[in-house]
Amino acid sequence: MSNNNLIKGSLQTIILKLLEENERMYGYEITQRVKELTAGEIKITEGALYPALHKLEAEGLLSTDIQQVDNRVRKYYSLTNDGQKEVTSKMSELQGFVENLQRILTPDLKPGFNI
Amino acid sequence: MRKLSSQELEWIHTRLKSLYIRYTEVYEEIFDHYCTTLENTPAIDSPVIIAKLNETFAWSVVKNMDKELETNVSKQVLVAQLDYLKFWNHGIKGLLIGFAGFAVLNISIFIIPPSELIIIFLLSIICTAAGIFFMKRDALSFSLTHKSVSVSSLTVIKKVGILNTLMMWIWVMPTVLTRGDIQSNKLFAIGMALATVLSIIYSISLIVVASNLPKKSHVQ
Structure with missing residues (x-):
């Protein structure tokens, strides 16, 4: 299932979660990690990824550091303290949403079902 | 690899x-x-x-990235300016600067005549513009061929431009158009003194933010 509209709404959560697990990452690395984790089922478009990273940085959730790699510049992103807090809240928000979605799609499912 | x-x-x-x-x-x-x-x-x-x-x-993707980055950096600069202006967060030094600013405001309104305030205002414009242009030269490109520039530097320079144009229209233009007569109006004088002090405070915060911005890392 590779639906861009479904991914769009959770892109920020995906980025924050990956950075929580990986300390610091750069754009290409994020796209590859998502591809790897989903066995190529989900592909993050670069046109959506970079603006999302810049937005999270402007909101103070991500910090950046620039490193020189083979005569070029690489921008690494990592979570700030506010970003760390945001991961927890975004994750529970998303989990709650998926749980409710499950209830709608499969009404027989028992309340309190956790994904 | x-x-x-x-x-x-x-x-x-x-x-x-x-x-x-x-x-x-x-x-x-x-x-x-x-x-x-x-x-x-x-x-x-x-x-x-x-x-x-x-x-x-593609072209549209890149243009969108440029636009989004500009919006985000503009937001970041504004937040940094507001943080800097919260003088109560800077300890004793901040409080002293805050009180000094208040004193300058009162002196401006009650002691300095409007004709001299204009000179102070113009000097502050020139100093801010010169300081920021000097610090953020990487936002300028006089080359005939296209060259990318630093977004943070350009954002700061744009803000100086907007501030100065605004002040010029609300103060200098009425003074020029009335050949200075408007300066005898007490309300106008107080308004202008306030505007000058605020523009100076705004300029200082911009200079501080500009000096803290990362230096240009690489230009192709």
Whole structure:
């Protein structure tokens, strides 16, 4: 299932979660990690990824550091303290949403079902 | 992971230059993306991979990235300015500066005549503009060919431009049009004194934010 509209709404959560697990990452690395984790089922478009990273940085959730790699510049992103807090809240928000979605799609499912 | 050939690097630069990317930050990030992608694929596949990347980073995508970055950096600069202006968060030194600012405001309103306030205002404009242009030269390009510039520097310079134009219209223009007569109006004088002090405080916060911005890292 590779639906861009479904991914769009959770892109920020995906980025924050990956950075929580990986300390610091750069754009290409994020796209590859998502591809790897989903066995190529989900592909993050670069046109959506970079603006999302810049937005999270402007909101103070991500910090950046620039490193020189083979005569070029690489921008690494990592979570700030506010970003760390945001991961927890975004994750529970998303989990709650998926749980409710499950209830709608499969009404027989028992309340309190956790994904 | 392999090393890219000079021809591959040339292909990437040619493509990116054809997109007229406005900001260095966007150029560098896309350039790194192209390079890393190619480094992780066999050299024989290069033309196909580059063609795919060209589709990914199409004109509209890149223009959107430029625009989004500009909006986000403008927001960041404003937040940094507001943080700086919260003098109560800077300890005793901040409080002293805050009180000094208040004193300057009162002196401006009650002691300095409007005709001299204009000189102070113009001097503050010139000093701020000169200071920021000197610190943020990487936002300017006088080259006839397109060259990417730093988004943060350009944002700061734009803010100076907006402030000065605004002040010029609300103060200098009425003074010039009435040949100075309006300065005898007490309300106008108080308003202008307030505007001058606020513009000076705003300029100081901009200079501080500009001096804390990261230096230009690389220009293609």
